[in-house]
Amino acid sequence: MSMQGSVLAVGKCLACLEFMLFPVWRGIRASSGVGGGWSQGWARCLRWEPDSPGQRPRIPVFDYPVWLVLCRGGRARLIEVCQRGRGAIRLPADMLSIKLPELFDIHQVPKVFREDSIISGYRHPRSSALDCVLSSFQMNNETINIWTHFLPTWYFLWRFCLLCSTLNFLTDSYTWPLLVYMLLICIYPFTSSCAHTFSTMSPESRHICYFFDYGALSLYSLGCAISYGYYVIPDSWVNSWLHQHFVPIAIGNTLLCTSLSCYSRFLELQFPQRSKVLRTGAFVLPFIFDTVPLFYRILLCCGGSCNSSDGLSSHCYHLLFAFLTCFLFTAHLPERLAPGRFDYFGHSHQLFHVSAVVGTHFQMEGVIADMISRRATLLTHVALPSLLGTIGVLVLSLVLNLGVIGIFSAPLLWKPCRSSNQASERKEQ
Ligand SMILES: *[C@@H]1O[C@H](CO)[C@@H](O)[C@H](O)[C@H]1NC(C)=O
Numbered sequence: 444m445s446m447q448g449s450v451l452a453v454g455k456c457l458a459c460l461e462f463m464l465f466p467v468w469r470g471i472r473a474s475s476g477v478g479g480g481w482s483q484g485w486a487r488c489l490r491w492e493p494d495s496p497g498q499r500p501r502i503p504v505f506d507y508p509v510w511l512v513l514c515r516g517g518r519a520r521l522i523e524v525c526q527r528g529r530g531a532i533r534l535p536a537d538m539l540s541i542k543l544p545e546l547f548d549i550h551q552v553p554k555v556f557r558e559d560s561i562i563s564g565y566r567h568p569r570s571s572a573l574d575c576v577l578s579s580f581q582m583n584n585e586t587i588n589i590w591t592h593f594l595p596t597w598y599f600l601w602r603f604c605l606l607c608s609t610l611n612f613l614t615d616s617y618t619w620p621l622l623v624y625m626l627l628i629c630i631y632p633f634t635s636s637c638a639h640t641f642s643t644m645s646p647e648s649r650h651i652c653y654f655f656d657y658g659a660l661s662l663y664s665l666g667c668a669i670s671y672g673y674y675v676i677p678d679s680w681v682n683s684w685l686h687q688h689f690v691p692i693a694i695g696n697t698l699l700c701t702s703l704s705c706y707s708r709f710l711e712l713q714f715p716q717r718s719k720v721l722r723t724g725a726f727v728l729p730f731i732f733d734t735v736p737l738f739y740r741i742l743l744c745c746g747g748s749c750n751s752s753d754g755l756s757s758h759c760y761h762l763l764f765a766f767l768t769c770f771l772f773t774a775h776l777p778e779r780l781a782p783g784r785f786d787y788f789g790h791s792h793q794l795f796h797v798s799a800v801v802g803t804h805f806q807m808e809g810v811i812a813d814m815i816s817r818r819a820t821l822l823t824h825v826a827l828p829s830l831l832g833t834i835g836v837l838v839l840s841l842v843l844n845l846g847v848i849g850i851f852s853a854p855l856l857w858k859p860c861r862s863s864n865q866a867s868e869r870k871e872q
Pocket residue numbers: 552555556557558561564565566567568584585588642643790792
């Protein structure tokens with residue numbers, strides 16, 4: 444039923460306070476005909492009918508709260524309301540409906556916004572921030588992308604809170620690498636869902652949003668490196684050259700990864716193939732580097748030296764999902780097989796989000812399991828993590844990566860006039 448209808452109904456029922464204060468569902472048995480139980484109740488109100496046929500119809504007595512006494516103006520007016528029905532209390536239609544942003548097809552938006560094999564469900568390329576927020580509650584090609592990273596943010600935050608209550612992050616420095624890792628796995632899905640929400644404000648905002656998305660992902664790779672370097676490293680590699688330089692190299696990797704992936708956006712229109720290869724490579728490189736210690740442990744395990752209490756099985760699931768994630772990112776399946784069929788549900792980017800998050804979940808389980816089960820062994824060989832080597836590294840690379848993003852964003856922000864003209868020209872074509 445429309446809101447107008449229910450407002451009207453309340454009005455009508457003022458006229459029969461004797462029988463009921465608000466429309467009451469009289470049950471299925473009470474309903475006769477199309478209207479059902481509700482409308483039968485109202486019809487009864489309107490006709491001032493008594494409950495039972497023998498009773499005399501009674502006139503309402505207004506011994507009710509103040510807002511009802513206001514209506515004392517008269518039975519006449521109430522009757523008028525009842526008789527004139529809809530017309531008497533009509534609210535303006537636009538007061539009752541929130542206008543959702545309009546959607547477009549691929550040929551209606553500028554080329555920068557176009558996505559291979561996604562035909563419809565595009566938002567306006569110059570949406571306002573409010574429209575962007577509203578659009579996350581409307582079905583468009585990004586809705587599921589937004590929610591598949593927004594909800595996991597809360598899942599990881601919840602896991603983080605649980606850990607806070609069992610571990611002592613403040614004073615136990617052995618837990619700091621995990622602290623950094625947990626912070627970063629909360630940040631990257633959140634940044635990504637914001638990027639997907641606000642990417643349609645303008646072509647520049649689209650680039651800048653995704654710069655932040657890439658930056659958050661490469662910081663996540665640093666979180667992996669820090670936690671792997673402390674908890675996952677194979678026993679025989681402890682204090683080796685690679686172990687000692689693991690985190691510094693990982694910082695370098697984040698810078699390389701952010702720069703390459705941001706740069707790949709500038710190639711996108713001219714050389715889509717090259718851009719894709721560059722961006723994929725930018726993320727695969729730090730992943731391979733971070734995972735080297737893990738690969739070695741799996742190799743050792745295949746050789747027979749396994750410890751069932753550590754997180755190796757979770758790590759293996761993580762690797763499985765990591766490969767799936769990479770595959771989905773590059774293959775553009777399934778939408779490539781049936782362009783237009785997966786515009787709203789099931790396109791590769793949504794699957795990519797889900798698989799990334801599931802992978803991260805297993806990775807987190809693995810890291811936590813390793814951290815707890817290997818504590819005694821590790822602490823006899825390795826120095827305790829320092830504040831500088833964990834939080835300090837995080838802050839340093841955060842600043843450096845923001846700098847890289849700033850460098851790539853500056854040209855976009857400096858010539859907004861020119862590029863917005865171009866954008867509108869393109870739209871008019
Ligand atoms: C969805 O549409 C927006 C434009 O509104 C576009 O920029 C984006 O690439 C599309 N996303 C996907 C996953 O198709």
